[in-house]
Amino acid sequence: MPKEKVEVLVNGGQATAAPPLGPALGPMGVNIGQVVSDINKKTDSFKGMQVPVKIFIDKETKTYEIIIGTPPASGLIKKEVNLEKGSGKAKHEMVADILIEQIIKIAKMKETATLGKTLKEKVKEIIGTCQSMGILVEGKPAKETIVDVDAGKFDEEIRTEKTELTKEELAKLEEEKQKLAEVLAKKRAEFEKAAKEIIESMAGKQRGEIKAKLTLAGIPDDMIKELLPVEGVAAAGAVPGAEPAAGAAAAPGTEAKKEEAPKKEEKKK
Numbered sequence: 001m002p003k004e005k006v007e008v009l010v011n012g013g014q015a016t017a018a019p020p021l022g023p024a025l026g027p028m029g030v031n032i033g034q035v036v037s038d039i040n041k042k043t044d045s046f047k048g049m050q051v052p053v054k055i056f057i058d059k060e061t062k063t064y065e066i067i068i069g070t071p072p073a074s075g076l077i078k079k080e081v082n083l084e085k086g087s088g089k090a091k092h093e094m095v096a097d098i099l100i101e102q103i104i105k106i107a108k109m110k111e112t113a114t115l116g117k118t119l120k121e122k123v124k125e126i127i128g129t130c131q132s133m134g135i136l137v138e139g140k141p142a143k144e145t146i147v148d149v150d151a152g153k154f155d156e157e158i159r160t161e162k163t164e165l166t167k168e169e170l171a172k173l174e175e176e177k178q179k180l181a182e183v184l185a186k187k188r189a190e191f192e193k194a195a196k197e198i199i200e201s202m203a204g205k206q207r208g209e210i211k212a213k214l215t216l217a218g219i220p221d222d223m224i225k226e227l228l229p230v231e232g233v234a235a236a237g238a239v240p241g242a243e244p245a246a247g248a249a250a251a252p253g254t255e256a257k258k259e260e261a262p263k264k265e266e267k268k269k
Contacts, residue, residue, distance in 0.1 A: 003056045003057055003058050003065075004028055004056070004057045004058075004059055005054060005055070005056055005057075006021075006024045006025060006028070006054070006055040006057065007052070007053070007054050007055075008020050008021050008024060008052075008053050008055075009050050009051065009052055009053070010039060010043060010050070010051055010053055011047075011048075011049070011050065011051070012043040012044065012045070012046030012047045012048060012049045012050075012051045012071075013040050013043050013044040013045075013046065013047045014040065014047070015036050015039045015040050015043070015053075016036060017032050017033065017036055021035075021036065021039075025055070025057075028057045028059055028062075028064075029059060029062055030057055030062050030064055031062075035055065035064060035066070038066055039053055039055075039066055039068075042066060042068045043068055046070075046071060046079075048079060049071040049075045049076075049079060050071060050075070051068060051069065051070070051071055052068075052069035052070075052071075053066065053067070053068055053069065054066070054067040054069070055067075069113075070109050070110055070113060073106060073110055073114075073125075073126055073129045074086065074129055074133060076106045076109060076110070077098065077106060077126070077129060077130060077133060077135065078133075080098060080102045080105070080106060081096040081097070081098050081102070081135065081173065081177065082174070082177075083095060083096050083135075083177075086132070086133030086134055086135065087133060087134025087135075088134075088222065089134070089220055090131065090132055090133060090134035091134075093134055093184055093187070094134050094135065094136050094141075094180050094184075095133075095134050095135065095177070095180055095181070095184065096134075096135045096136070096173075096176075096177045096180060097135070097136040097137070097138075097139055097173055097176040097177065097180070098130060098135055098136070098137055098138075098173070099137075099138060099165060099169065099173065100123075100137070100138055100145075100154045100157050100158075100162075101157060101162050101163050101164065101165055101169075102163070102165065103123050103126050103127055103130075103137060104119070104123060104157060104158060104161060104162060104163050105163035106126050107119060107122040107123045107125070107126045108122075108161065108163065110122070110126070114126075119158055119161065120149065120155075120158050123149060123154075123158060124146055124149055124150075127142045127145055127146050127149065128142065128146070130142045131143060136176075136180075139176070188223075191218075191219050191220060191223055192223060192227070194217055194219065195214055195217075195219045195223055195224070195227050196227065198210070198213050198214055198217060198219075199214075199227060199228065207228065210228060211224060211228060214228065
């Protein structure tokens with residue numbers, strides 16, 4: 001009799017009998033609590049990440065086999081460098097640094113899900129993912145580190161499959177991450193100041209013209225969307241919700257309405 005298969009995504013080390021796992025296992029006749037416990041043991045190292053799990057069940061004997069997949073490389077990288085998310089502008093904003101030993105560790109964890117035939121090729125794939133996340137590798141942009149890998153700089157670490165880091169190395173990485181965060185905050189403050197000066201100097205101009213100037217100045221797109229007034233507000237040179245300036249011309253028809261009011265009062269008399 002062919003085995004039944006149950007596929008679910010669970011939080012590493014935190015699977016429960018609640019949906020979707022419990023209801024899927026219920027009709028199989030297995031000890032759900034035991035299956036959940038076994039899954040948590042196998043996924044404990046992936047805490048904080050979504051893990052694909054396949055459970056193959058023999059309904060006659062009630063035996064089962066659990067196959068654990070691995071989270072995406074990006075999720076493993078974020079866990080390794082203690083990062084919530086990658087950079088939104090990976091080309092010019094770096095948010096963390098990672099060492100070759102950590103790259104090797106991730107490459108080994110993903111060895112069945114990468115295209116590379118050798119560990120060295122798999123390492124380069126993981127470094128490529130770091131590039132798209134704005135994460136430095138060995139203190140350099142990922143593209144430069146790939147050149148170093150090709151040149152054989154890390155051949156010994158890859159050959160011995162070195163994955164462990166000392167406390168000092170881990171502390172240094174955390175310090176580097178804090179420095180990158182400070183640099184990022186300072187750079188963003190500079191962009192914001194420049195953007196506000198441009199917007200102020202171009203008050204009354206068309207929004208498209210102001211946006212082109214901001215883009216030319218290298219202001220990030222998300223900041224342009226955040227700071228640039230909506231169409232119509234920019235043309236008026238006003239701030240949304242502000243009261244009309246003193247002495248501003250009244251809207252067409254306003255004076256006429258004021259003049260009509262006394263006439264209505266006279267009719268009542």
